[in-house]
Amino acid sequence: MQQFATMILDGSNAVLVLMLVSLGLAIIFGLMNVINMAHGEFLMLGCYSVLELRNLGLPFFVALGLSPLIVAAIGLVAEEILIRRTYHRLIDTILATWGLALILRQSMVLIYGPGSYAVAPPEVGAVVLFGSPYPVYRLIVMAVGIATIVATFLFFFRTRWGLAARAVIANREMAACLGINTRRLDRVTFAFGSGLAGLAGAAMAPMISIDPNAGLGWVVPAFLSILVGGLGTISGPLIGAAGVGGLDSLTAAFASPVWAQLVVFTAAILVIRLFPNGLVSRRRREA
């Protein structure tokens, strides 16, 4: 029972992080029609950012707060230099961001070497939950994840900017014809999406080993989450991430971590094949 509770908590943790990553990816895709293959690398940059800020002597939670902003700024630069030159060419966005991913990974190899680093978790101790001790830091990560997701929802559904963003997702051309500044929205969107990945990476930093390939394993599960959940909504990718991340945690716990990814990807491919519009399906405008 205690083991089970810990498992559920760890699973929720993994699911929430995947939700942050998928949400960023889905927002970038939904608003900009850009398939960002470098999304995992922005997560990796979040890890290195925490590492570097810690080395500069900043307290952990300051590093955690600053890292998404730093990664968002890098995203902004990437958008300005690269991404905006590939608009209207969906396949080319895959290629361009694939090249970007290569560059970001290799830059980290050149700066920090190919080896891995660790960041010490903040000393926040553990609490007893359901009869067994559980690290408080993991609870904080969950809280940050939930707060970010809620804030994103509030932004999208309670502000005029969010209204403009939803209009662009639904019909980019018409939104532009109403005077919505799509150029500025694109910049903000890419920075925000990258920032979400950076936040996920920063939060994960003390729990994983940090190396240039740290982001590599994320982009495929995140895309599968989006496709499983369905495009064109904000809740779709979250539901997809819950399914993908949850199944992954369950398989890892009850069968073996070796087979988890295999099972999850296969299941996701099957779901995508059976429900090409995703589980939270919605009629997309013909484009």
Place this chain on the structure above:
Amino acid sequence: MRLPSATLLGIVALVSFVLMPLVVSSWVAADFGVYFAYAIFAVSLAFLWGHAGLLSLGHAVYFGIGAYVMSIVTLGMIPGLPDLRSTWLGVVAAVVISGVAAGAVGWFFFASRGIKGAFLGIVTLALAVVVERLAINTSWLGGMNGLMSVPPINLGLNGGGPELYDPLAAYYVMLCLLAIVIALMLLVERSPFGLALASTRENELRAASLGHNVTWLKIRAFAIGGALAGLSGALFVTQFGFVSPSLIGFALSADVLIWVALGGRDFLVAAALGAIGVRYLESRLSDAIGAAWPLALGALFMLSVILFPKGVFGEAIARLDGFRARRAERSSAAGPTT
């Protein structure tokens, strides 16, 4: 009759490669033998992506299947048939099995309301990760280490014959095969099947309304692309000597995408030259600039996507075509000269 610029470039490249061993050492030639195998792989993706409009982001699966099948056959690993070691059978089995696998994957993804465009790319990429995991976790296939000491091409019916050991001989055999593959695939592209496929790429609905069975066309294209990738994998492993899970999954799938995009997806010759060019640069530059090479490749790739969306050689072919068309127009406008 004027030759298309793509054909012209192909002939110039072929002649250069035929003459090249006169000026380079035999170990450079041996490297190029491997590059030619990669070039066949690139041609298979260019056919699928450029001609049929089907983006396979996990194309290394079929290359890997070909390489593993060839290794299993020539290493005598088939259960119950330890004496079977035929290179010939290996090639046939590699082509057939990878082709059937690709056809099955194609059927799964394309039948009824199929998966299209960029999403096909994502699911094929996920599939490549799955297959890579399977290979890593299958001890019969050597797990993480893969299969080693795969013999070179053996001309005997069931091994035992003369081996294609000499790098120069292997070089010319591979060059020959590459040229034949490109010529054959060009014929396929111009056949009624190939033309129907091209019309499907341009507009699926219109192709369907013209009476083409779009799903079946795409499945066949996927099978052909897979079979060709399997052939390249089989040829690769006879020269490289070993096969590992990295050949069947994410990494090589990413590589081949870059070669084809950088070379030019619209012309088979451009894709082949892209593969050869990148591999050659990589071998030269990774010594010279070390870890900065992938950085340079990434930057080059990004630049090419922005500046030459048709790829470097693809753009060159397109411009040459335009230039020659204008010149022909000018000379015909100048009137017939005697």
Place this chain on the structure above:
Amino acid sequence: MRAEGGLRVEALVAGYGGGVVIDGLALVVAAGETVAILGRNGVGKTTLLRTIMGLNRPKAGTIHFSGERIDGREPFEIARAGIGYVPQGREIFAELTVEENLLLGDLKAPGVDDIYAIFPALAEKRRTAGGRLSGGQQQQLAIGRALMGKPKLLLLDEPSEGIQPSIVAELAEILASTVGERGMGLVLVEQNIDMALKLATRVDFMDQGRVVASDTVAALRASPRLIEEHMAL
């Protein structure tokens, strides 16, 4: 054509991919002038509006609005310069409410009561998703949304399409009075000749990608020969 809200299109060439749909078109709409563009299907009327709006890059030619060159600008810049656009098929945001659809016409607007005054039917449906409105109400919504931006020139692409005749007449009535009150210019692409004659003071006829004839509505009422010539199948 220096005046605020005047449109001048010169030697315009535009199309999709390699094909040319608009071929050397010239069009002048003075500030506050209302012009209907008539022509058979496929002569390039919708493409013309899309090109003015920046949704299509022209291959050649220039477009000036209020004295400024706008061809090659982004659609949002053109909208902000003062051109409102009601596209063919209305393109309302089906999942957003009526009120949200209207707000998108001007994100800084304090409210949408001006539009409710023009189209009272929309006020009753303010919380309804746009996609659940009837065709006529969707058209009102699309027009209301464009009016929110207080345009100096309104581009209307077949507002009568797919709407009952009785409602078309009502819509024409409301539009005519609103355009008049606001002193807006209007470029109306129509198949419905009654609507065109009701709203416009001048009619331009298009064929094969250019304006081939033009006359005032008063003259056309007296002698509809041009209409028959250009609209007959």
